[in-house]
Amino acid sequence: MIKTEGLCKSFGQLDVLKGISTEIRKGEVVAVIGPSGCGKSTLLRCMNLLETPTQGKIYFKGEDITAPKTKISSVRERLGMVFQHFHLFPHMTVLKNVTYAPTKISKVSPDDARKLGMDLLAKVGLEEKANVYPSKLSGGQKQRVAIARALAMKPDVILFDEPTSALDPEMVQEVLEVMKGLAKTGMTMAIVTHEMGFAREVADRVWFLNEGCLAEDAAPDTFFTNPQCDRAKQFLEKML
Ligand code: ADP
Ligand code: MG
Numbered sequence: 169m170i171k172t173e174g175l176c177k178s179f180g181q182l183d184v185l186k187g188i189s190t191e192i193r194k195g196e197v198v199a200v201i202g203p204s205g206c207g208k209s210t211l212l213r214c215m216n217l218l219e220t221p222t223q224g225k226i227y228f229k230g231e232d233i234t235a236p237k238t239k240i241s242s243v244r245e246r247l248g249m250v251f252q253h254f255h256l257f258p259h260m261t262v263l264k265n266v267t268y269a270p271t272k273i274s275k276v277s278p279d280d281a282r283k284l285g286m287d288l289l290a291k292v293g294l295e296e297k298a299n300v301y302p303s304k305l306s307g308g309q310k311q312r313v314a315i316a317r318a319l320a321m322k323p324d325v326i327l328f329d330e331p332t333s334a335l336d337p338e339m340v341q342e343v344l345e346v347m348k349g350l351a352k353t354g355m356t357m358a359i360v361t362h363e364m365g366f367a368r369e370v371a372d373r374v375w376f377l378n379e380g381c382l383a384e385d386a387a388p389d390t391f392f393t394n395p396q397c398d399r400a401k402q403f404l405e406k407m408l
Pocket of ligand 1: 179182202203206211
């Protein structure tokens, strides 16, 4: 589904990603973990072209999306993203947040959009919040709306950047449950997370990033019981 070859990203003098070559297969759930500042967000942001890679290639379903002719907007439609701080549209109702992109971009009719929106809100357990504004929601509810909104474009992949890091502890689980449900439907997902239990249970693979390099790429059981590099061992000792 996604393949990177020697992906590098620098900001001025700062080399953040230093040649990442890996792939995500269809239906796979990849947990991306690693110390703060190691480049996890930058990696995800490169994958849907929120950042322009400095070097290397990214293929999405076989198409080189780092090629100059790429239509960035069309890539973003097919690669959904969910952020730590939700980024809902504050002046739109919950339902409108979910249906806005499909009506504007895919030209779905208002009736079909409404039906799609209500179906997605049901999926994340928020049908009864359809007509309220985001400011009236808890953090966990906001994030579930953000997930419904990402799903509304029927993406091939969803990239999650620390989706539960801004939540009060009692709300983490409800969001993880929604993500777990999505994983079961076969959605392809990359999830930056500090929830080690979730990563171990739900992910098919773990990427451990360290200083802009993919230090480990392993099955969760292998990674969590027998990490190879010292940095991963240290990291896990602190996290578990
Ligand atoms: P992580 O998500 O793993 O915590 P990031 O990908 O956010 O790490 O950041 C990696 C490094 O790149 C950090 O040193 C950060 O300060 C730097 N960085 C990220 N985005 C930018 C940017 N837009 N401009 C300059 N430096 C950035
Ligand atoms: Mg980050």
